[in-house]
């Protein structure tokens with residue numbers, strides 16, 4: 001393990017609250033574009049980690065006492081000590097989630113440097129092992145498990161779903177196309193609703209009915225039900241294959257875009273408006289990213305250059321203003337800052 005301590009980063013001991021035990025560890029990524037320059041120059045990784053801490057300390061909305069993660073890992077296999085052992089994370093979305101799991105961030109992002117290297121996965125694994133030797137439970141999850149966010153991105157999330165195996169280890173299989181007789185058995189949360197083995201609800205029935213109506217019901221013995229079973233997974237897999245999805249993308253567990261194509265809309269209704277305070281200059285949070293993705297989905301993303309992200313910017317404001325003007329609003333009603341009515345209409 002190549003560990004860089006807080007001391008070596010020049011940081012004081014963490015002022016974050018103590019947290020002796022958790023259910024496990026959640027894996028994160030940066031959520032923003034990350035420069036590929038990091039790959040060529042490890043000193044830029046060190047600077048990136050320092051910048052993340054600075055931005056967290058400057059974030060008034062979250063009122064962080066320290067960098068939010070317990071550890072961070074770079075593509076060169078170096079593990080950086082964030083809050084470290086025995087400290088509650090600030091990264092999982094809310095205090096209940098922060099108490100439940102520690103947090104490790106892989107230094108890859110939504111654009112640019114997006115693919116974790118084997119060295120990065122090894123370093124995250126080092127951090128997981130370290131935390132599990134010091135009070136963390138056995139669960140390994142992604143930030144998106146239980147919270148509405150893309151984090152930790154598809155490549156890292158697939159690795160998490162595979163059990164976060166140490167690269168090169170032969171005992172744990174690498175993620176690969178699941179054979180039809182071993183259906184994938186994990187859940188995803190899309191728009192606040194669970195899908196995948198064991199998920200339950202009317203929305204599960206709705207997926208089954210849509211599959212049947214489009215000719216993908218061959219694995220049902222009794223037909224769609226509110227309980228997601230292997231038959232749902234196998235039917236959904238047939239649907240994904242018909243869309244041209246391959247490998248892990250066709251494992252029978254829905255993603256947002258295949259679900260939208262199947263149903264023609266995304267179930268889950270209007271998410272609760274989180275409050276105006278999350279959408280202001282300098283804001284950095286998942287609500288901003290959620291808003292941005294919905295703007296893009298509704299065709300109001302023209303001011304984004306690299307896509308929606310968690311940092312509130314002029315592009316977000318301009319896109320929201322476009323949407324507001326399209327409602328026939330003007331003046332302060334179309335100032336580009338979302339309120340409850342803008343939010344409701346965006347999801348309606």
Ligand SMILES: [Zn+2]
Nearest residue numbers: 028029143151
């Ligand atoms: Zn995250």
Ligand SMILES: [Zn+2]
Nearest residue numbers: 042045074076
């Ligand atoms: Zn590095």
